[in-house]
Amino acid sequence: MSYTESPALANHLMDTVLPVRPAMVDRGSGVRMKPGMVDDLVASGTAKAMVVSKRKALVTAEGLWFGDASQLWQALDGTGTEAAAIYLGTTLGPSSLPEGTAVLLFTVVDPAVLGTAAVPPHAEWAGFREVAGRLDANDTALFIEASAISNWHATHTHCPQCGTPTNVEAGGWVRRCPKDNSEHYPRTDPAIIVTVVGPDGRLLLGGGGPADARNYSTLAGFVEPGESLEQAVVREIGEEVGVHVKACQYLGSQSWPFPASLMLGFTATTDDAVARPDGVEVTRARWFSREELQEAVLNGEITISTRLSIARSLIEHWYGGVIEDLQP
Numbered sequence: 660m661s662y663t664e665s666p667a668l669a670n671h672l673m674d675t676v677l678p679v680r681p682a683m684v685d686r687g688s689g690v691r692m693k694p695g696m697v698d699d700l701v702a703s704g705t706a707k708a709m710v711v712s713k714r715k716a717l718v719t720a721e722g723l724w725f726g727d728a729s730q731l732w733q734a735l736d737g738t739g740t741e742a743a744a745i746y747l748g749t750t751l752g753p754s755s756l757p758e759g760t761a762v763l764l765f766t767v768v769d770p771a772v773l774g775t776a777a778v779p780p781h782a783e784w785a786g787f788r789e790v791a792g793r794l795d796a797n798d799t800a801l802f803i804e805a806s807a808i809s810n811w812h813a814t815h816t817h818c819p820q821c822g823t824p825t826n827v828e829a830g831g832w833v834r835r836c837p838k839d840n841s842e843h844y845p846r847t848d849p850a851i852i853v854t855v856v857g858p859d860g861r862l863l864l865g866g867g868g869p870a871d872a873r874n875y876s877t878l879a880g881f882v883e884p885g886e887s888l889e890q891a892v893v894r895e896i897g898e899e900v901g902v903h904v905k906a907c908q909y910l911g912s913q914s915w916p917f918p919a920s921l922m923l924g925f926t927a928t929t930d931d932a933v934a935r936p937d938g939v940e941v942t943r944a945r946w947f948s949r950e951e952l953q954e955a956v957l958n959g960e961i962t963i964s965t966r967l968s969i970a971r972s973l974i975e976h977w978y979g980g981v982i983e984d985l986q987p
């Protein structure tokens with residue numbers, strides 16, 4: 660029986676997995692195929708644009724800064740390969756932009772090419788982590804999408820088969836080689852991120868870096884070619900903390916394009932009660948009961964991942980509720 664046939668089964672699944680965060684943008688995978696659609700949007704005078712340079716976006720105190728796409732493109736005109744326009748989609752709900760607004764991404768190699776005329780003085784360049792706490796859901800989704808696609812363009816400028824510079828098509832979502840006509844699509848690197856639960860129900864968290872660091876988080880690692888997600892979970896947990904995972908379950912995912920990851924969240928169980936950190940990626944590992952974890956966070960003994968991350972969602976999924984943070 661599938662969950663479409665059984666509301667009870669669907670409800671059970673909803674309780675056991677992480678909630679789905681709805682898309683904020685219609686990416687228009689059909690409309691972006693039309694040749695010249697980005698030029699048409701720029702010329703329409705109705706599109707908005709955000710600007711990214713060197714992994715930073717222009718932001719204001721309110722969130723992402725969006726300029727008038729046609730005015731901004733004129734300010735960038737004549738910069739040649741300094742700038743590229745990519746179609747991000749149209750907004751699906753009311754947010755910092757009205758519903759149905761077409762949003763473009765302009766990427767510039769050198770922030771100075773924008774000059775000061777096209778950008779208000781209160782806008783500044785900031786990376787995602789610096790401003791994530793003050794972005795609404797729409798701005799967060801656009802910053803994530805913009806980071807993912809601009810990182811790919813920045814590192815995939817030439818054909819991997821023959822080395823010829825490639826041309827941008829499909830609103831920025833395809834690059835094509837003019838010599839051998841091969842098409843190249845944006846890539847995403849899958850990584851698993853896991854809560855490991857021991858035989859007594861305690862949670863295993865780990866950390867790397869300085870011995871005096873207090874941060875503990877879920878364990879994670881990249882999926883290797885030819886490997887299933889489940890195999891990656893078993894291998895990574897075995898490598899990092901010497902614990903054998905006997906079963907795992909997928910709970911949800913989060914795009915983390917810094918530079919190109921898709922985090923696939925799992926919870927896994929083990930019969931092992933002793934963790935042995937590899938001393939390289941993981942230098943400390945510790946089992947926590949729910950009471951121990953909440954107390955260690957509140958008394959400042961440890962820190963755990965912020966609410967922006969799927970790591971926090973996975974930990975709170977195991978916890979069964981919200982973990983209170985130590986207030987600064």
Ligand SMILES: [Zn+2]
Pocket residue numbers: 818819820821822823836837838839840841
């Ligand atoms: Zn080629």
